Amino acid sequence: MQTKVENNKAWFLVLPVFIIVAFSAIIPLMTVVNYSVQDIFDQNTSYFVGAEWFKQVMLDSRLHDALIRQFLFSFTILLIEIPLGIGVALMMPTKGKSASLCLILVAIPLLIPWNVVGTIWQIFGREDIGLFGAFMGAIGVDYNYASDPVDAWSTVVLMDVWHWTPLVALLCYSGLRAIPEVYYQAARIDQASRWAVFRYIQLPKLTNVLIIGVLLRFMDSFMIYTEPFVLTGGGPGSSTTFLSQALVQQAIGQFDLGPAAAFSLVYFLIILLVCWVFYTTIMNMQKDK
Amino acid sequence: MAWMSWTLPTALFFIGIGVILVGMTAWQIASPCVERRGFLPLDTTRGDRLFIGLLSSAFIHLVFVALTDANLAVATVLCAIWMIILMRWG
DSSP states (O other), X not given: OOXXXXXXXXXXXXXXXXXXXXXXXXXXXXXXXXXXXXXXXXXXXXXXXXXXXXXXXXXXXXXXXXXXXXXXXXXXXXXXXXXXXXXXXXXXXXXXXXXXXXXXXXXXHHHSOHHHHHHHHHHHTOTTTXXXXXHHHHTTOOOOTTTOHHHHHHHHHHHHHHHHHHHHHXXXXXXXXXXXXXXXXHXXXXXXXXXXXXXXXXXXXXXXXXXXXXXXXHHHHHTOOHHHHHHTTXXXXXXXXXXXXXXXXXXXXXXXXXXXXXXXXXHHHHHHHHHHHHHHXXXXXXXXX | OGGGOOOHHXXXXXXXXXXXXXXXXXXXXXXXXXXXXXXXXXXXXXXXXXXXXXHHHHHHHHHHXXXXXXXXXXXXXXXXXXXXXXXXXX
């Protein structure tokens, strides 16, 4: 009888990754934990304050507002981007040169750097030199993203939808292409309607892709910084100040390293929790299959 | 290491986490665990329960800090009890 020999030497192959992650993530995170319990004046002057900064952060109404704004933003863009991405993927051609051309056109917004996206929309939305701003003015809408919070919000949401819906569309497109033709043949034999094909063939087959899409878009939108920073600078007032921007204002603008470190850790724990919930959901769904 | 601004409590915290991870690894080698379902609504391994316990303990500490002025050691004791319950029956 043969016995299975276990060999754990392959773990050494993971060692370089572990070392890189240690330097790029674990050691900085440990430093942030150290900062979060101290009042730091300079490199040689700091005082231990215990959990004081955590209490301050947990009771800070500005940060509560930023957190609510952040969740509101993430859920808004998910509600728009996911159905829109599916719709775009369903409408894209499946064969020939038009399919390749369409893929390239759809992917273009994804290739643009975040700060450039912010700048594009900053100009695009201006009434004097921007096409969108001028158009809104021409149809009689009093639109000004620099002074009106609703306009600022809608512009930030619109910008994110423009930038990231292609990602969802491309994911869905690849999911749709992976459905075998026999499913559609069976649907044709049963004279299934277009809606029935979508509801009972395409949507169930897209579930895994959509979970990945939701996870990616949620995490990315939850950490959004550059685009709203360039477009609105968090304003007017603080109406588009999201968590990462509030954090940067505290850490770099005010140089409050202790409270900013405590804030970072709370932010990190929220992201960790959401990631874990998504990861567990995905793993359990795969297990059920 | 001075640039990391170490303090005794944070050093003890990380040593504690390190000891737990080494201990869990040793435990896993000595007696490999099997996924099971306890009072949590999902199948979990020992490591899963440890992660859930540590994450929930962090949130318990945060809520405790936000809502009370009592000594944080009370929250730590509560979390230790929660961890034992979770690891044994979770």
